[in-house]
Amino acid sequence: MATTAAAPEASESTSPLRRLLRLAVLLALLTAAAIFGWRWWQVGRFIESTDNAYVRADISVLSPRVGGEIVALKARDNQKVAVGDLLLQIDDRDYRARVDSARAAVAEARAALAGNGQQRSQQDAAISEVRAQQLAAQASERQAAQELSRAQTLLRDGVATRQRLDNAEAAHQSAKAGVARAAAAVQAAERALTTLGESSRTRLEAALAAAEAQLSLAEIDLAATSLKAPVAGTVGDLSARLGERVQPGQRLLSLVPLDQLYVEANFKETQLRQMQVGQPVELEFDAFPGQPLKGRVDSFSPASGAEFALLPAQNATGNFTKIVQRVPVRIVLEAGSPLAERLRPGLSVEVSVDTRGAAH
Numbered sequence: 001m002a003t004t005a006a007a008p009e010a011s012e013s014t015s016p017l018r019r020l021l022r023l024a025v026l027l028a029l030l031t032a033a034a035i036f037g038w039r040w041w042q043v044g045r046f047i048e049s050t051d052n053a054y055v056r057a058d059i060s061v062l063s064p065r066v067g068g069e070i071v072a073l074k075a076r077d078n079q080k081v082a083v084g085d086l087l088l089q090i091d092d093r094d095y096r097a098r099v100d101s102a103r104a105a106v107a108e109a110r111a112a113l114a115g116n117g118q119q120r121s122q123q124d125a126a127i128s129e130v131r132a133q134q135l136a137a138q139a140s141e142r143q144a145a146q147e148l149s150r151a152q153t154l155l156r157d158g159v160a161t162r163q164r165l166d167n168a169e170a171a172h173q174s175a176k177a178g179v180a181r182a183a184a185a186v187q188a189a190e191r192a193l194t195t196l197g198e199s200s201r202t203r204l205e206a207a208l209a210a211a212e213a214q215l216s217l218a219e220i221d222l223a224a225t226s227l228k229a230p231v232a233g234t235v236g237d238l239s240a241r242l243g244e245r246v247q248p249g250q251r252l253l254s255l256v257p258l259d260q261l262y263v264e265a266n267f268k269e270t271q272l273r274q275m276q277v278g279q280p281v282e283l284e285f286d287a288f289p290g291q292p293l294k295g296r297v298d299s300f301s302p303a304s305g306a307e308f309a310l311l312p313a314q315n316a317t318g319n320f321t322k323i324v325q326r327v328p329v330r331i332v333l334e335a336g337s338p339l340a341e342r343l344r345p346g347l348s349v350e351v352s353v354d355t356r357g358a359a360h
Helices: 002-042 093-157 162-195 198-224 338-342
Strands: 047-056 060-062 068-073 086-090 226-228 233-236 253-256 262-268 280-285 288-300 326-333 348-354
Touching (some): 198 226, 262 348, 280 326, 288 338
Antiparallel strands (some): 047 262, 047 348, 086 226, 233 253, 262 326, 280 288, 280 348
């Protein structure tokens, strides 16, 4: 009987303690909820987050402009290169021969143009000569006409003989033929000058311009046998091999500018209402948990990602199902973080944009 009476007494003594513990837990939960609610009201409701984000870089994919055998391979995977560094050399013997041939064609065209100028000068001199001969023939014709007139007068006066008149007429006819011959020579010389004139010179100048253009193209192809780095970066995806014969446009390697990385975050269209360029961003990388980086909104894509798809959606046909679209947002990283040097394009990121403040 004593034992039975003690049990209710012990239960009654522990009830206040349990009630106190329950009250404490309830107060803690209410406090946590209040703190969470206050933080959400002050901060959380202004934060737009997404895990559909990745590190990006403006990767340069290099391919040769000309074909040929790779005779020197200077680049290697993961190598850092500066602008203008030689990456590989294509056999340039054929292209040097083409440059030499084009230079010879230019020299020939220049010589032809110079010869045209000399021919014009010579033809000018020939025209002057035949014009002088024409003047001499005209003078001889006038003299023969005067002699014929005198012979006719003397014959009427009975002083001269008929033979003298005949000789004077023959001399006059010969002088007139000389004048006609000289006029024809002048006309022929002037026609020859016209042939060597502007039309011929224009044709030769056009031929020279064409030859110089071919030389420029040959020199460009020769220069393209040396594949150099257009930007500073790190070599990746190197597929070129020494001795390989490559074709124009063939993908050989990529250059990744690791000092110009950015984050591309694909936000839902419903998250963009308060988002502006310049707003602060917190970046959490899956590869480096617990080491957030700061950034800022740099720009917004001019269209949703679906618009740039290979096969964009055609919502005007068939059954329609509304899908929330995503818009790529470019985020730049703040400089100076040691973690930035360890980032690589393609890494996954969790992005949180603080939309409380205006863009700055």
